[in-house]
Amino acid sequence: MSDSPSANLDRIDLLQCLTSDARAAIARQCSWRHFHPHEQIVDRSSDSRDVCLIVEGRVRVVNYSLSGREITFDDIESGGYLGELSAIDGGSRSASIVALTDTLVAFMSPRLFLETVTNNPTVAAIVMRRLAQIVRTSTGRIMDLSTLGANNRVHAELLRLAKAGLKPDGRSAEITPVPIHSDIASRVSTTRETVARVMSDLARDNIVIRQGNSLIIPDFGRLEEMVEEVRGD
């Protein structure tokens, strides 16, 4: 077990409902490991079935096409967990997990995970709600991929980022840091070149304005309308 002062599971959302003694007992049964940025935490082709508890850092769930194109599924912050599918159904990994920052992971065996879920209906409810959330996000992405062009998907992703950075007045938004084009491309399944073109069009129309390390959306409603018009939300 790591000797880092925060090497406990007290901030893992999934385990919040347990007593701190129960969390400490789980912590002792986990295997702990540090990862550097860009280091692979779980290889899609590996046989591991462990659930990954993200104690510190930030990680990305990704898959690669045959040609090497990266398709991003999710970013998970410290306090979250992932890799539960294989623990639940015993199946192979559905994606790879890569560290985005310095990351401390506690690996929980499938046996320990299932035991914890079975003995604690509140933990089971959290696992179900999280899976439901993944299904909803996936359904939205399948709809976007099936019905929107790449341009509109970039607008939709920008809207998603802007929502998180909406100012109190509800009129403008600030995205910090400026999103990396290849990250957007990987999230909406298009090329970096397409993202660059769409962003430059948006900048020309003053829908986005670059300001230092931030991207300002002066009229959030306008971007929202552009997306609603094609998505029909």
Add this chain to the structure above:
Amino acid sequence: MSDSPSANLDRIDLLQCLTSDARAAIARQCSWRHFHPHEQIVDRSSDSRDVCLIVEGRVRVVNYSLSGREITFDDIESGGYLGELSAIDGGSRSASIVALTDTLVAFMSPRLFLETVTNNPTVAAIVMRRLAQIVRTSTGRIMDLSTLGANNRVHAELLRLAKAGLKPDGRSAEITPVPIHSDIASRVSTTRETVARVMSDLARDNIVIRQGNSLIIPDFGRLEEMVEEVRGD
């Protein structure tokens, strides 16, 4: 409650682990309703949060684009259930549900569903495994939509159907009935015209042969290779 002789929940997979008394008690608390083919069982925009137990018949999970294009997510046979997302997280419906055949549905309230899940870890495990399966299918579809052209997605869907109709020798496969072009189009997010063109190309190359009400795939391995080549499985 319906007076149909099969109007009980004994064949619902989710509830197999309960005693028949417990199933009967749940059956009495459900609201029961018959649906005709093409009739809508759940409207995406409805406020209902009930879980649908499919006692008889077959149903389809669908969404529609702004232009009216139908995107199919899943077909559920009798014995299955669906609509659990809203019961689990209290959120809105993620899709509509339409009857494909004459269908008998038992609607289970979110309260009753959550109570059953909380009191029966085996039921909770089935719900988690089913959600995990939906996430895996969605991940595969997102990868296909992100990295394959429409032609290759039609090949992949045909392969999926052929796998279910693989002959004992493992060399050839039979798909019965002949799949409807618009059904394939809706499952792989393309147009009916594209499916018709791809199917006619495959027929010309003797990869599929129409025989009465069936589609014969004389060389399953060849179709499998065509898909693997682009998907990298």
